[in-house]
Amino acid sequence: MCNGNRGEDLAFQSFSLLFIYKRDRISSVSLSIFIRLLLCLCFVTIIGCTWKPRRMAHSGVHKDRGELRIHENLDELGTDLAEYIAELSEASVKERGVFAIAISGGSLIGLMGKLCEAPYNKTVDWAKWYVFWADERVVAKTHADSNYKLAKDGLLSKVPVVPSHVNSINDSVSAEEAADDYEFHVRQLVKTRTINVSDISDCPKFDLILLGMGSDGHVASLFPNHPVLDEKDEWVTFITDSPKSPPERITFTLPVINSASNVVVVVTGESKAEAVHLAIDDVGADCLSLPARLVQPTKGKLAWFLDKLAASKLDGSQFSE
Numbered sequence: 001m002c003n004g005n006r007g008e009d010l011a012f013q014s015f016s017l018l019f020i021y022k023r024d025r026i027s028s029v030s031l032s033i034f035i036r037l038l039l040c041l042c043f044v045t046i047i048g049c050t051w052k053p054r055r056m057a058h059s060g061v062h063k064d065r066g067e068l069r070i071h072e073n074l075d076e077l078g079t080d081l082a083e084y085i086a087e088l089s090e091a092s093v094k095e096r097g098v099f100a101i102a103i104s105g106g107s108l109i110g111l112m113g114k115l116c117e118a119p120y121n122k123t124v125d126w127a128k129w130y131v132f133w134a135d136e137r138v139v140a141k142t143h144a145d146s147n148y149k150l151a152k153d154g155l156l157s158k159v160p161v162v163p164s165h166v167n168s169i170n171d172s173v174s175a176e177e178a179a180d181d182y183e184f185h186v187r188q189l190v191k192t193r194t195i196n197v198s199d200i201s202d203c204p205k206f207d208l209i210l211l212g213m214g215s216d217g218h219v220a221s222l223f224p225n226h227p228v229l230d231e232k233d234e235w236v237t238f239i240t241d242s243p244k245s246p247p248e249r250i251t252f253t254l255p256v257i258n259s260a261s262n263v264v265v266v267v268t269g270e271s272k273a274e275a276v277h278l279a280i281d282d283v284g285a286d287c288l289s290l291p292a293r294l295v296q297p298t299k300g301k302l303a304w305f306l307d308k309l310a311a312s313k314l315d316g317s318q319f320s321e
């Protein structure tokens with residue numbers, strides 16, 4: 001019972017006890033034991049009234065589109081996402097001694113914010129993190145459109161990552177040169193196994209690639225019907241005609257995304273519900289051009305972190321608890 005009645009009951013019990021003590025002269029020892037028990041009862045009652053279990057609105061495994069983690073609200077999604085990333089980090093550091101994570105831009109960074117709070121700001125082995133971008137806008141790193149600036153301001157400046165482990169793009173060259181330069185840099189870190197390598201495709205095998213998704217189903221800077229979706233050899237490519245501003249970007253290609261050990265797609269809001277439905281449910285051939293539909297890790301694990309609004313058009317019959 002978590003309401004005022006409990007408080008009244010406790011007050012009545014305490015008063016009754018004091019009355020009996022005076023009348024029957026109960027020993028002060030028994031009285032102090034009883035009062036301690038009463039205080040413990042109060043504490044347990046208060047905890048019982050305030051503790052909220054971390055509730056996931058729904059979780060399940062889609063028959064071939066990975067794990068769905070659907071949340072009531074952004075706060076709960078952020079808590080679950082932080083825990084998920086922390087667990088992947090711990091497992092990777094244990095296995096490989098490092099955690100190579102590639103992030104995207106957009107609302108994803110804000111939803112990662114709980115990693116900057118207790119306990120993760122202290123429990124995550126941040127010194128073992130190597131941070132990369134799954135896509136980046138070709139603008140100065142100080143520009144408001146920069147994904148590096150977004151992540152630095154919203155996450156990296158608040159946790160003790162090693163600055164030299166933060167791998168941003170060369171922002172002083174053209175989009176094509178920035179893509180070539182970034183790919184060369186990734187190749188060097190694959191050689192040292194800071195980034196793992198896929199035993200199937202020789203692609204870099206990031207421990208985790210975090211993606212957002214647009215309402216058109218784009219992920220990273222891979223947009224619908226764009227030729228870069230067919231890029232099979234390069235690890236990092238570039239576009240100069242992004243339908244989402246700014247126009248010039250570099251991006252991981254699908255072979256790199258699908259070689260990752262873990263891919264997480266974080267999508268929130270009703271405006272994305274149709275794209276989520278097309279990216280996850282079996283809706284026939286017309287969804288195959290959707291970039292998010294083409295995210296299908298070869299051996300890695302795919303997980304979707306959704307709020308209820310983004311998940312509102314999903315066909316629940318296609319996934320099991």
Ligand SMILES: O=C(O)[C@H](O)[C@@H](O)[C@H](O)[C@H](O)COP(=O)(O)O
Nearest residue numbers: 104105106107212213214219220
């Ligand atoms: O550089 C970018 O623009 C992002 O990497 C992009 O892929 C983003 O993740 C999606 O557009 C979703 O963005 P929102 O979550 O902000 O809608």
